[in-house]
Amino acid sequence: xxxxxxxxxxxxxxxxxxxxxxxxxxxxxxxxELRAREERYAMAFEDLSALRVALDQELSDFDAPxxxxxxxxxxxxxxxx
Amino acid sequence: xxxxxxxxxxxxxxxxxxxxxxxxxxxxxxxxELRAREERYAMAFEDLSALRVALDQELSDFDAPxxxxxxxxxxxxxxxx
Amino acid sequence: xxxxxxxxxxxxxxxxQGFAARQSASGAVVTFTGIVRDTDAGLLAMEIxxxxxxxxxxxTGFAEQARKRWALEDVLVxxxxxxxxxxxxIMMVATAARHRKDAFDAAEFLMxxxxxxxxxxxxxxxxxxxxxxxxxxxxxxxxxSRW
Amino acid sequence: xxxxxxxxxxxxxxxxQGFAARQSASGAVVTFTGIVRDTDAGLLAMEIxxxxxxxxxxxTGFAEQARKRWALEDVLVxxxxxxxxxxxxIMMVATAARHRKDAFDAAEFLMxxxxxxxxxxxxxxxxxxxxxxxxxxxxxxxxxSRW
Numbered sequence: 001x002x003x004x005x006x007x008x009x010x011x012x013x014x015x016x017x018x019x020x021x022x023x024x025x026x027x028x029x030x031x032x033e034l035r036a037r038e039e040r041y042a043m044a045f046e047d048l049s050a051l052r053v054a055l056d057q058e059l060s061d062f063d064a065p066x067x068x069x070x071x072x073x074x075x076x077x078x079x080x081x
Numbered sequence: 082x083x084x085x086x087x088x089x090x091x092x093x094x095x096x097x098x099x100x101x102x103x104x105x106x107x108x109x110x111x112x113x114e115l116r117a118r119e120e121r122y123a124m125a126f127e128d129l130s131a132l133r134v135a136l137d138q139e140l141s142d143f144d145a146p147x148x149x150x151x152x153x154x155x156x157x158x159x160x161x162x
Numbered sequence: 163x164x165x166x167x168x169x170x171x172x173x174x175x176x177x178x179q180g181f182a183a184r185q186s187a188s189g190a191v192v193t194f195t196g197i198v199r200d201t202d203a204g205l206l207a208m209e210i211x212x213x214x215x216x217x218x219x220x221x222t223g224f225a226e227q228a229r230k231r232w233a234l235e236d237v238l239v240x241x242x243x244x245x246x247x248x249x250x251x252i253m254m255v256a257t258a259a260r261h262r263k264d265a266f267d268a269a270e271f272l273m274x275x276x277x278x279x280x281x282x283x284x285x286x287x288x289x290x291x292x293x294x295x296x297x298x299x300x301x302x303x304x305x306x307s308r309w
Numbered sequence: 310x311x312x313x314x315x316x317x318x319x320x321x322x323x324x325x326q327g328f329a330a331r332q333s334a335s336g337a338v339v340t341f342t343g344i345v346r347d348t349d350a351g352l353l354a355m356e357i358x359x360x361x362x363x364x365x366x367x368x369t370g371f372a373e374q375a376r377k378r379w380a381l382e383d384v385l386v387x388x389x390x391x392x393x394x395x396x397x398x399i400m401m402v403a404t405a406a407r408h409r410k411d412a413f414d415a416a417e418f419l420m421x422x423x424x425x426x427x428x429x430x431x432x433x434x435x436x437x438x439x440x441x442x443x444x445x446x447x448x449x450x451x452x453x454s455r456w
């Protein structure tokens with residue numbers, strides 16, 4: 001699946017988008033896999049309460065299943081308007 | 082004092098403004114004097130709940146005193162905006 | 163603060179743009195504009211009578227009250243009188259504030275007072291020649307009670 | 310319904326005027342515009358990042374929800390991304406309805422959702438060279454609970 005990062009999540013991880021092969025069943029499991037990769041991921045996902053997730057461009061939750069999802073995006077709370 | 086009429090009050094009475102010499106102590110007393118004048122006044126002041134009054138260009142009440150007032154205006158509820 | 167009562171049309175877009183462009187300290191600008199709407203009966207024209215002098219002082223008073231209640235940077239009120247046709251703009255208010263809630267609340271407050279406490283009276287002239295004074299609405303009177 | 314996400318400046322006055330002029334059935338038009346405000350720290354620029362695709366679908370969804378909740382004749386949302394300077398307009402919403410309450414409520418609803426549920430992220434660059442992501446406000450999150 002495609003994993004996208006925005007704002008300071010993108011800055012900490014150092015890239016806007018990557019292809020991730022995973023068997024993670026939920027967003028939380030995917031986050032665990034990413035955290036385990038490298039320090040920059042661990043830092044980006046340090047505090048999940050400061051993060052939001054969208055699945056296929058719909059806001060979702062960290063316990064949501066990833067079954068059939070093609071695009072996951074992680075970002076801080078939005079500041080539009 | 083000057084007495085002004087607006088909207089359908091003006092139409093019923095047939096003039097926008099007139100000079101009235103009166104010893105009326107309150108707006109209500111002035112209204113009684115005007116009502117007694119002619120049928121057109123009686124019709125205009127038939128239902129006071131449908132009327133509003135301003136004294137020297139400030140919204141007021143029918144029991145307000147007229148002492149020192151130079152301009153009285155009668156009109157229906159306002160429909161601005 | 164800018165309060166205008168006028169017979170001529172005004173340029174809503176230019177007024178809105180000019181007002182917003184003046185607000186370097188404000189993050190939020192709200193505008194309201196009232197438009198003459200065609201009615202089921204077929205509206206030919208609307209005529210608005212007003213009370214010169216009192217109109218200006220009432221509108222100024224509403225704007226001053228709004229500035230006391232909310233943290234506003236600026237207020238604009240324009241209201242026409244005389245004859246207008248469907249599609250014409252009757253009036254506008256604009257409010258500027260640092261925070262959007264202040265700008266919204268103040269604009270609603272101004273509109274509620276303008277509807278029932280500013281000395282304007284509307285008459286509708288329909289295509290069949292009928293002409294009637296617009297009745298005030300209980301809703302508009304009720305709207306004042308929240309402030 | 311007109312939803313636009315764009316990098317270029319937009320002409321608030323012309324958009325507001327055009328929107329109002331299209332509303333022959335509506336008596337009430339409300340607009341909100343958000344302006345880049347200079348800050349105490351001395352703002353050089355604001356940069357807005359967004360999530361292409363999701364931004365448009367979220368904004369469209371908010372506008373559709375607003376049309377279900379209120380009797381609206383029309384809705385316009387314009388939001389910029391990229392780099393802006395103090396005084397520049399970031400975004401606008403406009404709502405048209407027969408009754409002013411619907412137009413006001415819908416505009417506030419759109420703004421509340423746009424603030425906390427549309428995928429935009431602001432960064433402020435100050436004149437001393439510092440650059441910080443704008444923190445979301447609890448107030449903005451709380452504002453959603455009233456709808």
